Amino acid sequence: MMRFLSVLLLLLFTTGAHAHTIGRSSSDWTVADGATKGQWVMASGEWKSLSGGQGADAAALVKSFLYLEADGQACPLTLPVPPRDRDGEMVLTISAPCAADRISFEGLFKAAPTHVHLLRVTRGAGQTEYLLTRAQPDVSLGAEATGGFGPYLHLGIFHILEGFDHLAFLLALMLAVRALRPLIWCITGFTLGHSITLALGALGHVAPNSAVVEPLIAFTIAFTVADWAVARSAAPKRLMTIGLLAVAGLALADQLTAGILPPVVWAGLLLMSTGIWGISLEGEEKAVRILPLVTIGFGLIHGFGFVGVLTDIGLPVESRVLALFGFNLGVEVGQLLFLGAALGAFALLKRFASRLLPVAEPVFAMAILAVGLFWFSERVFFT
């Protein structure tokens, strides 16, 4: 058990810098007048990761990732404009002196197997979109679009299962809410919350600030474990005071250094901590009643985190709502798969090694708390 926890902790810490390891990018191509021109856009961080840092030869790198073909012949690629950083996004302008009929990102998926790419191609009056992954790294441009419900469902599942911070929050929630029925209510609240903000963000009605959202997601993890600790502590008031002082200390440190989180957010976190931990002091019954509502709020924050992936890739113009629905459903499916596995593992542990539970539970809680605080500190103080 201890070994398992150590491995889990190591895994979570080592993936700390990028809690989501899926790379995302999109490209727009126009095939006209015997030439193919495209613009490939990805987060600058993703480009750095793909290019292995500074000094890489962009043209050579693009040629190793991307392959265009016309009538069975390879099209020579050029970058007529040097790659440029546009507000944190790397923009690669590519052209080829042929009317491509096949585009392949096989090289990209070899280098980054979890990368997901949305390809938009304009030929004549029509535009077609394809979602490319390692499973489908290339496309013949006459083929039917693959950017609708199915691929986005797959992307949603993929995203949640690779999103260690969301999984860590679910584990923290499982720790704080032990009974199945309240847990179902909490998960429902979380789902409702993130569905709302995911839809609002993905459809462009609100624009989440990822620099604030990412630390807040980490905060919800540490906070949920702290709530569990306050509810079960022999000296809950003292623990709550320590917790509030810790939050105030972090707020002060942030404001005196990078100032990543706005004061209004810190004020909100202090109020929220006081309120939720205060209710926890009043007994488990009240705490359990309010938690589903709290998880709606946390879901709103995590939903903003999910928006990031769709912002990087974009939604297909023709089927935005369907793709969004697919992605959200994928997130739910992934979430349920993970919860099912975690509950199964817990049931097995309870059945075959129940004597370990009194030790495993606090160790597990401390591990999740440490991971949450680590991610939070990293995203606030070491960005």
Added chain:
Amino acid sequence: MASSLKTKLFAASAFVGIALAVAGSIVAPAKTQTPGGVARVNGHEITKAEYDQALKAYAGSAADALDAEGRKAVLDKLINERLLIDRAFALGLPERDAKVRQAILSAMQEFIVAEVPEPDDATLRAFYQAHQAEFTPPKQYAVRTLFIADSRDRVRLGRVEAGLKARVSFAELASKEGQAWDGTPPKAALPEGLLVRKLGPSGAAALPTMKVGETMGPFEAGHGVYYLHLADVKALPAPAFESARTQVLADWRRLKNAEAMKAYIAKLRAKAEIDRQGGEGTAP
């Protein structure tokens, strides 16, 4: 405090807190207009400064008194201009139209050299010291010539050569054997650059190598030839800095502008991907 009230207060605190955290994580909606802007066209802002400048250009000192209709007309003009500029870029005019291309190139050159700072007095003086030779007037040569109208006139040529060998004075020889020539230089001392017009390139080029009193020739001049005699050389001193200041400043600017252009182009080249198709323009 009653327990239920306390719970309600805690719950209110929790929800307000979450609401603040969620609200604080949303980016403020992009303003359609920044404080310094008066309009936005296809995402491009027309600044207040541009607008004020256009108002002044339109109405001069009466810009402030312009009525709402007039102000709207000025802003509409700016918007129309922006639309046309955007369209020109969309049509690729900078690539296709030589005049537009040249105007852009000139504007870029002005933009680049505008970054060059004005030199202070010490910089100019140091520059003058380092390049003093370039500000010193060139040497002036007082020359005499002996022209023979027909280069095949071996008899006359022979007499001249014999006279030169016998060290007959050049003035005497010229008055005796020399013929009329419209290329005869004036007697006053002149710089080499001016003498070249009279003497032609070969004769003028010989001047810096000659000593005062020396005679060289014959040099070809049309159908005839001439002998060149250096009567005097005047080396003028370098001018005082103050009297050359304008020229020093102009030269300093020319040099620095060229350096700024070179550095700017080098930066662009470093970032650019230049592929010389088929090796065109590359060194053999």
